[in-house]
Amino acid sequence: MPVTDEALLVAAAREAGAIAMRYFKNNPDVTHKPGGAGPVTEADLAVNAMLAAELRAARPDYGWLSEESEDTDARLDTRRQLVVDPIDGTRAFIEGGKDWSHALGVVENGRVIAAAVYLPVRDLMFAASLGGGATANGVPIASTQAGMNNATVLGTKPNFLPHHWQGGAVPPIKRAFRSSLAYRLCLVGQGRFDGMMTLRPSWEWDIAAGALIATEAGATVSDQHGNALQFNNQHPQVPGVMAAGAQLHRALIQRLEPQPTTP
Structure with missing residues (x-):
């Protein structure tokens, strides 16, 4: 076989x-x-x-x-x-x-x-x-299904600057960091953190494996606009990544300042 x-x-x-x-x-x-x-x-x-x-x-x-x-x-x-x-x-x-x-x-x-x-x-x-x-x-493994209050989200400091959020209001979440984007996605899948996000164009090799692991563990994974991730693009990048339980994912997407749709 x-x-x-x-x-x-x-x-x-x-x-x-x-x-x-x-x-x-x-x-x-x-x-x-x-x-x-x-x-x-x-x-x-x-x-x-x-x-x-x-x-x-x-x-x-x-x-x-x-x-x-x-x-x-x-x-x-x-x-x-x-x-x-x-x-x-x-x-x-x-x-x-x-x-x-x-x-x-x-x-x-x-x-x-x-x-x-x-x-x-x-x-x-x-x-x-x-x-x-x-x-x-x-x-x-299984992801958490936490809401916004007291959630801990993995990401770099620039993601939590006021200009990324509607009205400059950064969500009331705790921030954490790990070096590897793939590991951040896996940690969301494992339920050790409630979500992860990156608002920078992301290379497919950084996120493909972790995106499936988080998704199969029950997290909602999308680009920063809330669209499903698509891989094997001619230019192998996607416009940011957001991964969290459905409720937190929806809340974060709704509060983000709209961004250009091209990587």
Whole structure:
């Protein structure tokens, strides 16, 4: 029997973790991408090389999109696509933090159908398949269904500046932060936080896997306008991400200042 996409991604994520941990806190070489796109380490590249070789060999008919590979239009003509971030949270990795992850997803017809997000330092594996629920280390997870009052939402400080909110009124929520966008989405799915948001255009490789995990755990996940996320776009970005239980998600969307609809 051929291995499922979810099982394939979980195995690859664990292998990615083994590679990355050889470089972690071991002074890896760091370079900076052009245009202020952020740092990349030799660990990112080593993980990317393994994932590209093994996942593409296992699924040769799938398209490929990775933060650390040159993108081409070839993926647009495929039925399914592998969407990966070799290390999500590279800055945290460089700084010796715990909250970087490997984020791997499979997309079909614009929707994520399988996902794995692995945090090697925590030995924490999130996984999901479309319609099959979400798990953390094999245990089913469920998001909270909190309302606005006393909710804790993951996001960077700029998301909570008054100009993003109607009338300048920032919602009465507590703010928290984790380095990896994929991990933030998983934490919402796990119910450890009530929601997460980012109002910046978001790369598909950062959010594809975590979006499925949060959704399968019962959260509502959308772009910042409340629209369903669509993947395998020609320009692989979506206009922000909002994830929370249905009530909190609706309340946050309603209170946001309307933003331009293009990334």
